[in-house]
Amino acid sequence: MIKDNQKTINHLLIVIDAIVIIGAYFLAYPLRFKLLSSLGPFALQKGEGFLKFSEYAQNIIFLLPGYLIIYNMCGCFKPRRGHSRIRIIGTMIEANLLGIFYFAFIIFILNKSDISRWFYLLFGGLNLTMGIAIRLVSGRVIRAFRRKGKNLKHVLLVGYSRAAENFIDRVKQNPEWGYWIHGILDDNLVLDTDYKGIKVTGAVIDLENIIADNDFDEIVITLSIVEYEKLEDIVNICEKSGVHTKFIPDYNNVVSTVPYIEDLYGLPVVNIRNVPLTNMGNMFIKRAMDIIIGGVALILALIPMIIIAIIIKCTSKGPAIFSQIRVGKHGKEFRMFKFRSMYLEDPEKEKNEWTTRGDKRVTPIGRFIRKTSLDELPQLFNVLGGSMSLVGPRPERPKFVEKFREEVPRYMVKHQVRPGMTGWAQINGYRGDTSIMKRIEYDLYYIENWSVGLDFKILFLTIFKGFINKNAY
8 A cells, every 4th residue: 555655665765864964974074174185275284183983882872863863743754645745855854954953062062172173064964965866856756656657646636626626736747746536526516527537437426336346545525615514424434445535625715735733632633824924933043044034144245335334325315224013913004225226206195006117216226236236234223123034025015005905815924923124925926016916925925934944945046036126116
């Protein structure tokens, strides 16, 4: 059965990861002290020695179990069927960043101040690279098997609905996932009704007999929301037969893609919106990232900011930096700082207007800094002050917030987290004069799927995709 194969694969992956961690650790030693010891920044200083290999080897006793626990917490050992390569790589980056912090903690606790910092970094880089390579290669091998009809997951859908269509759409678009849909049971459609090659093969009342006569790996319940009175009976039949059962709700437009379920003494309570950043630990980690990375970014950007401020002052009247009221976390208003890119005008008129293509209010230097997003550098002060984050949904002016909250479904959900200088919507091209609906769609994905790895991914992609803004006028 597929589920047994998956358990074997997951257990094998744990063993492989353990071997990779040990291999990367022991490989980093000769790489640091043999191959690179005389090269540039790796060169040992005059009179500088290094610990013996046996001294380094002792640390693996503490390092290995900690890394495997972190990998498990980050979901590195979960089934990867349906996961994109980007998501797999992001998970590994997140796990290894936490692993590096754990390694530093171990060094501190054990008072191993003689550990080479270059060894420390080489191990982290080797382990991350090898771990990602193993997953990408194994993923390619598994996908090749599935395309040949091996290692498939045989599935039966129960109920025809939007949920059934969405599931079929995704399976058809991603054959490497290895799902084989044998048909749909439905009480409202005639036999052989077809959706993208998947036919209605029977009625829901036939479920027990069909399960008995076949060897399905999964039953996927995709009932229409108006048929949910059948749900309990269907689940009972599936569980009595012992087949693994999944439920895809027909109300995904209401409940988030990552719902959070609380257990109130056996009573499951589904939270409509899962927001990881409401967790105190996650909030602390994100705030620490904002302070550390934002502080470093401000130091690096200080000279360019001074140059931009001087050019603005010399080419037009008014202050180099201006502030504008925006709506932030929990709907609270704050002053967001930007370099002035327009000629001075009536503040009441300015706050009620969008900037349009060819807008005559924009100064020559303003057009350049808006296009390159350099006008947003002063928002680093907002980040350090706590009204903004490096990564998050972009904040909007109060007038437009009032407008969009009535016109755009779920618009106000974005205010459950701090607004950001850059975000998931921005690096995907939705900024400036673009679809508000699409921006909210991407903002909600970020809010519901936040992780340290996702933040680093967005910051990294901002360097290549986020600064040049074709929609800035």
